[in-house]
Each structure stands twice: as C-alpha cells, then as structure tokens.
Amino acid sequence: MAKIVQTAGKNALGEFAPEFAHFNDDVLFGENWNNEDIDLKTRCIITVVALMSSGVTDSSLKYHLENAKNNGVTAKEIAAVITHVAFYAGWPKAWAVFNMAKEVWKED
Numbered sequence: 001m002a003k004i005v006q007t008a009g010k011n012a013l014g015e016f017a018p019e020f021a022h023f024n025d026d027v028l029f030g031e032n033w034n035n036e037d038i039d040l041k042t043r044c045i046i047t048v049v050a051l052m053s054s055g056v057t058d059s060s061l062k063y064h065l066e067n068a069k070n071n072g073v074t075a076k077e078i079a080a081v082i083t084h085v086a087f088y089a090g091w092p093k094a095w096a097v098f099n100m101a102k103e104v105w106k107e108d
Contacts, residue, residue: 004033044068045081048097052082053089057096065097065104075105 009024033043044067051061068078078101086094 004029006030006033041068041072044071044073045077048078049081049085049089052085052093052097055090055093057093057100061097062100062104065101069104075101078105 006025006029009021010018013021013024033040038046044064047064048061048068051057051064065078073081079098082094082097082101
C-alpha cells in the first residue's frame with residue numbers, strides 16, 4: 001500500500017491552528033489511515049458511514065466518497081452501504097448522501 005500523505009490541515013490551518021493541522025495531517029491521515037489492520041477500501045466505507053451517521057454532508061463527505069471510489073468501492077457497493085445505513089442513521093441522511101454519491105459515480 002502506498003503511504004498516504006495529507007497536507008490539507010497545514011495548508012488550510014497551519015498558521016492559525018498548527019496543533020489541529022498536525023493532528024489532522026500527521027495523526028488522523030498519517031498514522032491512522034496508514035495503519036494496515038483494516039484494508040483501505042473498508043476504511044473508506046467506514047469513514048463514509050461515520051460521516052453519514054453524523055449528518056456530515058459537506059465537502060469532507062464528498063472527499064471521502066471520492067476517496068472510496070478511488071480505492072475500489074463501486075457504485076453498486078456504495079448504494080448498498082448507504083441503503084443499509086439509512087435504516088440505522090436516518091432516511092433524510094441517506095437522501096443527502098445519495099445525492100452526493102450520484103455526482104461522484106456519475107461517470108460509471
């Protein structure tokens with residue numbers, strides 16, 4: 001697996017919130033995302049589910065949907081995941097995630 005390197009925190013908040021930027025880039029993405037105890041595809045699905053369950057439907061969800069697609073999650077798989085989670089996290093959340101997922105997988 002290629003090492004994941006993230007600089008979004010430092011780029012966006014490095015001067016204003018350097019400690020947060022460090023945790024985002026070096027710990028969350030650096031250590032956590034590079035841990036090989038869970039394969040990357042599964043990690044991507046878990047992240048989408050966590051964001052959906054929390055009601056997060058901003059650019060971070062789109063980023064993680066794109067990341068899931070780039071790591072092998074198919075349109076059929078993400079549709080099944082969103083449908084399954086809808087029963088536990090809420091129907092309106094599923095609608096919001098489906099609308100974004102349709103954009104991400106529109107070429108497929």
